[in-house]
Amino acid sequence: xxxxxxxxxxHDFVEATKNILESRGHSVVAxxxxxxxxxxxxxEHPDLICLDVMMKHDREGFEIARKLHGDQATNKIPVIxxxxxxxxxxxxxxxxxxxxxxxxxxxxxxxxxxxxxLEAVDSVF
Numbered sequence: 540x541x542x543x544x545x546x547x548x549x550h551d552f553v554e555a556t557k558n559i560l561e562s563r564g565h566s567v568v569a570x571x572x573x574x575x576x577x578x579x580x581x582x583e584h585p586d587l588i589c590l591d592v593m594m595k596h597d598r599e600g601f602e603i604a605r606k607l608h609g610d611q612a613t614n615k616i617p618v619i620x621x622x623x624x625x626x627x628x629x630x631x632x633x634x635x636x637x638x639x640x641x642x643x644x645x646x647x648x649x650x651x652x653x654x655x656x657l658e659a660v661d662s663v664f
Contacts, residue, residue: 540564541664544583546576546603547591547621552649556589556621559653560660573603580613587663589656590643592622601641608642617663618642621656623649 543565547553550571557567568583570576572594580588588607592600600620607613620643636643645659 540566541586541660542566542568542583543660544576544579544585544588545569546571546573546579546588546594546600548572548594549591552591556656559656563657563660565660573599577603577606577613580607580616581610584613585616587660588616588618589621589660590618592620604641604643617644619644619659619663620646621649621651622646 540563543560545553545556545567546569547556548571553569553571557569560567568579568585570579576588576590579585590600590604592598594600600622604618604620607616607618620641635641635646644663647655647659
């Protein structure tokens with residue numbers, strides 16, 4: 540199965556997501572901030588990255604997604620954003636993948652159900 544990198548500062552979310560993905564046979568590595576996540580992406584070259592938005596600051600995940608997309612070493616790795624930013628900031632709109640501003644495969648809203656997570660992951664492969 541796939542090697543998946545989870546980048547999220549919520550240790551409980553990472554552990555729960557890891558359990559769901561591993562139950563489907565995926566191997567999982569984790570980082571707890573964008574900088575570490577970017578470094579692991581370069582080093583491990585995972586098959587998929589699940590990326591939070593609000594970590595050290597409110598837009599960190601957006602910045603990391605664009606950085607990954609702009610780096611030749613990582614720009615082929617698909618990214619799924621999993622975030623609670625819309626609810627946390629009471630935003631009246633949802634985020635959608637965009638080739639320039641948000642170059643990701645999907646955007647999932649927290650709390651994400653296991654079935655929605657697995658469906659998004661399966662859609663990448």
